[in-house]
Each structure stands twice: as structure tokens, then as C-alpha cells.
Amino acid sequence: MPRMRDLFAPLRQFFHHPWLLAVLAALASAVLLLAASVGLTLQQMKQSESAQMNARGERFLDRLEQVFGQLREGVDQLQAQPLRGCGPDMQAQLQQVALESRFIYEAAYVDAQAACSNRGGERVIEPLRGPDIQGPTYSYWLNTTTEPNDNLAALMLGRGNFLVSTSRGHLTDVVDLPPGGSLLVVLDHGTRAIPVLGPAQDWPPTADWPAPSHKALLELPDRLVYRMATKSPDYQLVLIAPRASLPWRLNGLLWLLYPGSLLLACVVGWLVLQLIQQRRSMTSELQQALRRGELQVLYQPIFELDSRRCVGAEALVRWRRPDGSLTSPDLFIPLAENTGQIRQITDFVLQRVLEQLGQLLRANRHLYISVNLAACDVMEPRIGEVSARLLAQHRVTPGQIAFEVTERGLIDVVVARENLQTLRTAGHQVLIDDFGTGYCSLAYLQTLPVDCLKIDKAFIDALGHDAASSGVAPHIIRMAHDLHLRVIAEGIESEEQAQLLSSEGVKYGQGWLFAHPVSARQFAELITRGRRVAGRRIDDEP
CATH class of the missing domain: 3.20.20.450 (EAL domain)
Incomplete structure (x- = not known):
């Protein structure tokens, strides 16, 4: 028993230094407070980022449904009218369809002999490849150009000899994509993805795509993937945004957390010092009480x-x-x-x-x-x-x-x-x-x-x-x-x-x-x- 007491003597001696204990308590509390603050901030930022991604995805989906709806209505209207060729009446008809539709930037007629557009002599939209989606009624071309011009076509829909397209501006005015983010149209049962907005992305994003989770938002270590169900079984919309900006945003918040954590740590150290001194004071008083x-x-x-x-x-x-x-x-x-x-x-x-x-x-x-x-x-x-x-x-x-x-x-x-x-x-x-x-x-x-x-x-x-x-x-x-x-x-x-x-x-x-x-x-x-x-x-x- 005395040998055991001798072993713990240095430890007891250590605990008789109130200032050292107070400093250790302050350091420990600073580490814990800062770790808790960083963890809480990370969690809140991830939740905020996920909420923003959800909001972006919902707005894009609403806009795309509106765009595709008007493109279909416009091309159906052109296909239903009897005019063919590129005469003045056709020019007037193409201009009328474009004016009546908010999201139709260009309407065109194309056959083997002629091509004309509501844009006059500016340009005539012509697909340079086969349709990305070939349906029984409509043909879809996605991302027909990669030039960063909001007036160039991003989506094109064709029926018969008529083509209608929307501009990039009709999509980007809904919400700005984050840097490195992309809006993709997923085809062929998830095996192929074409970017409508933003750069091309590695596809598929996971080895088991489509992911078994039924959640719309898929959180990956380096990026967020928001899946949007559409009314058409031929395609699915996916919004991808990287998470590379998170540490930089967190760095700014940490500078706000440092002073608060250090202040609380100093308060904890001071309280520990007061408690130790009070206990030592009472210990001394108790010893005197025994003597008196x-x-x-x-x-x-x-x-x-x-x-x-x-x-x-x-x-x-x-x-x-x-x-x-x-x-x-x-x-x-x-x-x-x-x-x-x-x-x-x-x-x-x-x-x-x-x-x-x-x-x-x-x-x-x-x-x-x-x-x-x-x-x-x-x-x-x-x-x-x-x-x-x-x-x-x-x-x-x-x-x-x-x-x-x-x-x-x-x-x-x-x-x-x-x-x-x-x-x-x-x-x-x-x-x-x-x-x-x-x-x-x-x-x-x-x-x-x-x-x-x-x-x-x-x-x-x-x-x-x-x-x-x-x-x-x-x-x-x-x-x-x-x-x-x-x-x-x-x-x-x-x-x-x-x-x-x-x-x-x-x-x-x-x-x-x-x-x-x-x-x-x-x-x-x-x-x-x-x-x-x-x-x-x-x-x-x-």
C-alpha cells in the first residue's frame, strides 16, 4: 500500500498546481469547443448546401418542363399549319410562333431545297448530328453548341421539317450553376449523360448507378448529385455540383469561431482556477478548524x-x-x-x-x-x-x-x-x-x-x-x-x-x-x- 502511494505521489503533486490545471483545462476546453464548433458548422454547411442543391434542382426541373412544353406546342403548331417552303407567309408564321412562346428563341423550316428562320438572315438552326432522343413524334437535340453564348441554342426539338430551339439564357436565368456544376440529361437508362449546361462530367458518378437510394439528392464525398424525375420515360435530369468550395467557405467561418472558443476556454480556465483555489482555501480552513x-x-x-x-x-x-x-x-x-x-x-x-x-x-x-x-x-x-x-x-x-x-x-x-x-x-x-x-x-x-x-x-x-x-x-x-x-x-x-x-x-x-x-x-x-x-x-x- 505505501508503495502504491509512492507511485501516485508525483500525480498528486501535479494536481497541487492550480495555474497549471487551469491552463490545461483552458486548452482542453478550447480544443473541445473548437472541434464541436467546426463539426457543427460543417454539418450546418452540408445541410445548407444540400438545401441549396434541392432548390436549384426543383427550379431547373420546373423551367425545363416549361421549356419542353412550349417547344412541343410550338413545333406542333407549325406542323399543323399547311404552309411549306420558305415564302413570306412561312416567315410570318415562324415569327408568330416565336413571339407567342416565351421560351422559343428560334423557329425554322428546313427541307432539301430551302431553310429559313424567324431570325431572318442571322442564322438558321441546323442539327449537325442525329437526334439524341428519337421518339415516335419528336426528335430532341441536347447541347447543340458548347459556345458560351446565351443566345445560342441549348435545346432543340424537331418534328417533320420544323425545328424549334431555346437559348441558354432561358435556362441560366432560373439559377446560376455553382462553379464546375452541370445540368445533364441522362439517356439510355442511365448509361449516357449529355450536359445541357456546364462542362461534361465523369459518368456514371457511382459504380452502382443508378444508385439504389430513392432519395433525390445523392451526397458523395466530392460532389452532390440531384436526380430529377421527368414526365418522359426517355430521359432523366441530373444536376451535379462539386464540393470543392466547402473548405474555403469554412475557413472564413473558422475565423469567427476562434475568438468565441478562446474566450469560452479562458472563462473555463478561470472558473477551474477559482474552484481549485476555493477548494484549497476550504481545505486550509478545515485544517485550521480541526486545530481550533x-x-x-x-x-x-x-x-x-x-x-x-x-x-x-x-x-x-x-x-x-x-x-x-x-x-x-x-x-x-x-x-x-x-x-x-x-x-x-x-x-x-x-x-x-x-x-x-x-x-x-x-x-x-x-x-x-x-x-x-x-x-x-x-x-x-x-x-x-x-x-x-x-x-x-x-x-x-x-x-x-x-x-x-x-x-x-x-x-x-x-x-x-x-x-x-x-x-x-x-x-x-x-x-x-x-x-x-x-x-x-x-x-x-x-x-x-x-x-x-x-x-x-x-x-x-x-x-x-x-x-x-x-x-x-x-x-x-x-x-x-x-x-x-x-x-x-x-x-x-x-x-x-x-x-x-x-x-x-x-x-x-x-x-x-x-x-x-x-x-x-x-x-x-x-x-x-x-x-x-x-x-x-x-x-x-x-
């Missing part, structure tokens, strides 16, 4: 439920400062356990009990006082040696000093069993305090050298109510009886609770129904005069 005698011991009497005879008491330590204020045990006891000062407090309580009540205990051999042990007391044999020395000094039998341990204090059951057995062999009683709130299983309980179980107040309060834990206390009582253990009920505050516990076979109890924590003088008066003390709260004590 500011700690005092009070006694919570334990009664036999049937006869209401006092059979003992639990020793409670309180810290009353010079200004009269009380520091809660819930605050300084855990601190003392962490710093190792709890050993001094345990020794102080044991010594003060024997100094104050030694004569009373010698005169009343049936009486006992229980002292609470911390986890470090249970894991070391030291307390048995201290107890033996003090008992011999005050001529009190070991059976009149009991030791209470909590389930949470049984860190190593094997070591605890050995040390507790040593105490029992010496004649001390061993009690499990607050039973039911820890992790002591029945299997461990059967092997521990224990004389009594103390049921936690929370389970006593639930008795007689519909609370989910109302059946815990009776279960613990039956289990204790099966193991031939005594039971003490804590926190009894009403006569109904006392009667119910008595009917369940509980013989002993403590709580404000019988007495509040009292001083040594009041406890001696309670025993010697054989009457209950009304008792006052500790904060009412003079």
Missing part, C-alpha cells in the same frame, strides 16, 4: 420501537465557524475524503465520543455509539489500531463502539471484508448505512461481516404511499431477517411510520419523531433520566 476545535460531535439517538427505550446513538460531526454559521457536512465531508483529511476527522470523532461519553458508556453496558467510516478507513486496518488505543485509555468495551460503512464505501469488497472482520473480531459491531442506495448486492452482503442494516430515509418516507419505492423497505427488512441481521430505520418522522415498521418486524429506529441530534450533555440526560428529549435542530443550538 471548531468541529463538534452531536448524537442522533437510536430507540427501540416497542419500548421507546434509547439503546444508542449515531455520532454526527458538525462544523460551526467562529461567526456561528454552519458548514454543511455534504460540503466538507466529500472534500475531506478527497484530501485525506477524513482520517483526522474520524479519529477526532472517535476520541471526542469517548471523552464526552466514556463515563456514560461504562455505566450503561447496553449502550453503544456508532461512528461513520469513510472509504479510506474501510480499506485500511488503521482504524482498528486507533480504536483499540482509545478504548483502552477510556476503559470502554469494543462492543459499545459500532462502525457504520456505506455501500459506496466498499470499493474493494475483498479488502473491506478482511478489515471489517478484524473489527468484528475485536468486538465491534459493523453496520451498513443507507442500505439500498448503493451497489452492494445480496451475494456480497452474505459474505460481509455485518451485524445490522440501516434503511435509508428515502425508503422510509415512501412507506404508506403509492410511490414506486414504497415496497423497497419491506423487501430489505425481509432480506435482513433471512440473513439474521438487525434492522435500524432512519429518518422516522411520524407515528404511523414507526407503527408500520414495527409491524414489519423492525426493532430499532432513529429520527425526529424521537429526537433531533443532541449534544453530549443532552444525550447523557436522556439516558440517565430515562426520558425523551424534545430536541432542537442543530442550527437552533446555542
